[in-house]
Amino acid sequence: MEEPTSRFDEDSTLRSRLEADPEPALRWAAVMAALALVQIGSLLGGLLSILDAAVVGVTAIFDVLFGLVGLTGASAAVVDVQSALSGAVTTARDAAEGLPTLLSRETIPNQGHLASADGPWVDTFLGLEPALAWAVRVLLIVGYSLFTFYWLFRGWLVFRAHYRQADWTPTDDMIDRLRDHRWGQFGIFVLALFLIMALFGPALGPTTVSQNIVSPYSHEVTYFNADAGAVETVAAGDANFNSKSKGAGDQNVGPMTYDNFNRFHPFGTLPNGRDLFTFMMGGARITLIVAGLAIGLSALIAGGLAMVSAFYGGNIDLTLLTTADGIVSVPRLLLLIMISAIFANHWLAGVLDGGFLLALIFAFTGWPFLWRAVRGPALQVAQEEWVDAAESFGQPPRTIMRKHMFPYITGYLLVYASMSTGGIIVGLAALSFLGNGLGITPPTPAWGRAVSLGQSYVSGPSWHISFIPGAMIVVLVTGLNALGDGIRDAIDPESAGGDDDEAAAGGGA
Amino acid sequence: MSEPVLSVSNLRTVFHTDRETIRAVDGVSFDVGRGETVGIVGESGSGKSVTARSIMGLVESPGEILPGSSIRFNGQELTEFDDAQYREIRGSGIGMVFQDPQKSLNPVYTVGNQIIEALEENQDLTGEEAREEAIDLLEAVAIPDAPRRLDEYPHEFSGGMRQRAMIAMMLACDPEFLICDEPTTALDVTIEAQILELLQELQEERGLSILFITHDMGVIAEIADRVNVMYAGEIVETAPVEELFASPTHPYTEGLLDAIPGRQDGSEQLRTIEGDVPTANEAASHCRFAPRCEHAFDACEQAHPQHVEVGPEHTAACLLYPGEKSRSERVEHHRAQAETGGDHE
Amino acid sequence: MNRLTYLAKRLALGVPVVLFGLTMSFLIMYRGPIDPVMTILGRDATASDIRQLRIALGYIRPNGTQVPIWEQYATVMYDLFTLQFGQSWIIQRGVPVTEVIGNRMPATLWLGWWSVVIALLFGIPIGLFAGLKANSWSDYLASGGGIIWRAMPNFWLAVMLAGSLSAGGALGWYRGLGSDYGLKTDVIGTPDEVGNLFTVVDLFQGVPVLELLFLPIPNVGNVLIAFKWILPAALVLGSASMGNEIRIGRTAVLESINSKYVETAKAKGLSSRRIIVKHVGRNAVVPLLPVIMGEFYLLIGGSVLVEKVFSINGLGNLFFRAVLGPDIPVVMGLVFIFVVIQVLMNILQDLLYTMVDPRITLEDAGR
């Protein structure tokens, strides 16, 4: 590997470099600011949601720790603090979501009704029919988000071209190789699409989770009643009741159709009359949160332990090996079922509608796979001369691991993390499919539950209920595998694949 | 000299990539006489291995031997052969010893298994008979304790032993012509000397003709009768081995010889040729060595040097020759030669 | 090191792994936040009933004092390792766990066997074929299929297939297939109807299950019925492995075909048939081994879902119900069996490695 070279003064700061040539940075920042401004409401809302999740996560860890050492009082106090904090964050979030946002359902509404039997449409965007209004909004949101993702990447390119201390680093080559890798790009694209679904879920659906799924009886629907020949209003719950998809001729609202209440259903309805598309968007959010948390934790544990076992070797390595083998020896899905069934009524199962607990379980059951995969590279780097050299300079092990070993194994960690994420997503869906207190708590949408709901209607006209969620999982998992392949080829163009650890990455559940 | 065993003329092998067509071998011609050892010497990337693969018919897509190339083996035109005919020639006609004995032996079968397989295919020996013959062959390549070694796997052999086994395997095919593609590069010097000696003995015993490919002038001096120096897909100088070492003419050959330790006169430092072999992707209209040549002059960029007789059985392709003419006459001479047909395209 | 000592050593090393897996399950089942006693007895149980059951389950002593957790642990582990699995608490109360498990074993074995065989029979040849025809249309079709096939969740595939097989579904004809010859089965039905098919059709006619796998089968017609019944579920259960086999098989073949030893084999004048069968084939098996052995791992987890969808009354279904119960003795018994199988499979895999690839010594294989 070549040494990174520098074209600036050794000790120039980023700030001085920015001041020397501000133009590219300003140009980039101006566009970025414009992009952020049009979406300021949902942006703040999103940030606050993340903050909320972080508060819950931190308190949960404290709670478990206090519980373990028997400080029940302290753990109760912690829970109190958490609910107070979460409450505050929720208020702030509600306020933030009240801020004007360009690509929101309020700006481009699709929920309207016919004024008479043959039009016009009332309350929709520009008087378009709901399907079109909805499509316009979805296209704008997807376009906006893809462009924003691209612009963020552009930001890195600008930094690399104008402001970075080193004018070349090994990462540049990896990124450039990835830019030539069609299959890997397909993976990035798929992941981006699902991220958009998770981020903009509420604005993407033709209706919202709370209106349509969680509390349908506190919301109303205005529609043109063809039988009565007049515009009427019903509770969304009642409208759902009469829009069921149960396979039989008139009891079906298929994909891309309207129900009798002037509501458009891009993916059709569920057997209980709820909108499948909205359900899927809600599911995307919880799925990605759980998968992201789980894989992040797994990777952290696996990476750390891999470096420890590579650095110290011997008995520590052997102990880790036995531990990992022990965890792996109980088939993962069985372990998942056991833990989530037993904890079904624990308060932890209430956090994030059960998602937080599931993420912990997935992390606990998943790290051995990752650990096995990166232990090899970690061992390799531990034998390199520069690690010996650093050791002889008297650098403490922690510094050596962080500075010399971690950068080397990150790539591998990314590859295998991306491939195991597919397994987590499938596993999560499987648990929700099994139901009985496993998986995500109803009524919060979960992909697996949709498959289970549609189970009896697969052969009839309501095939969409089970088919669409599964197909979406297939696309997402394939995308993640592609991303893994792409990163692998980018780090190590020589390797042509064929690694055995992939066996665990597939849709085995 | 009698009819050559192998006669290659105007061989051109190209590789098609997305961006360009790489001319790995670009108009190579040479002969190998019966019982003779001919060397091809050049740096890596000069096209010498591709020449060997072309002769063996092992060039596969995206590689292609261009029409107009001719490889004649015992009077048969190999470039017109189909797969089945080639299979007849490979092994019993032409054998090949590869550079890396570690990778060239199948790791999951015993050495004996792989030798016997060759015997079955090419000499119709089977069972106990084949085993006896395999033991004889291992002994012929000086592997001690042959009966036991026969049942061992390649990874249980040392590097030198592996190459001996590889040679035994090729001998099992009973070829009359053997291509050795850098057979000693992966080995250390003493083992290298042993293998070279072994090859020479076998050649005498069996009347083998050998095409020996290497980057090492020292090895060439040991083993070859005649030498072809290859650079960027072309042969730039051809001569009998003593002649070449006594009076190298092409600047590239001089460079190669200067790089051999102990050949320089007096205090002069060990010299190496700066730079790398260029990748040829267009028909040559100039001297491909020009960027690295000490003697290069303007015309070297404009005229493609042709082979000129510079001694007994000795030709070189460089605009410095024929030496008795003036510079402009020489350039004219090469241009005219190129037009009358030595050159193509 | 000879094979026997190696085997002994590996078995010894397997003990801590089994112990770890069981300890983990023990902690979850015995120390988790549930009270099986209340679940078993229901809300309106009398105090004395509760006391009785607590004693019976080994939570408290007859004199009312708590049994310390480590003592419970020691008892449970001792019983498991001496193969005393105890009696079921809920699923079939009072029936020995061995019997509960034994009754459901044949269905799962039958399912697992065919899922492995079908995946191998299709996956490996398709993968090898794709590798041999690399970058042709048939290759793209096969490897594209493999990529999607392995990304499909088992339970979803099961739901879709089961749906199509129902009356009126796209594959509804499958049920009637061969019914003229007495091959009548509903394929999917309630566990009572179909799940106990083995007893209904008396497939085994009293022959112990294990023998059945090796002996000539008593009644061909019944075997065909059983096969027809299990085929859809087995297809689904083997799907992920099949996708993996296609993918890995393809890369393995490609790597081998471009290797130097294949070039050498060509230089020897061998026919391409012989080169592919002998030189490419065996080398391509090496990277496939972990995938094939990994199938058993996927199989145990996947059987829970597939058996549920296809209403097969096997071990997966049993495990699911036992965990929800919770029927702890059944859970622990099943975990014990699964973990032991898993450890044995790992050892078998390493032994197979040394047989297929002589470069791998028994010492290396342990890693």
Ligand code: SF4
């Ligand atoms: S032709 Fe010119 S450049 Fe080429 S070798 Fe001769 S002198 Fe050098």
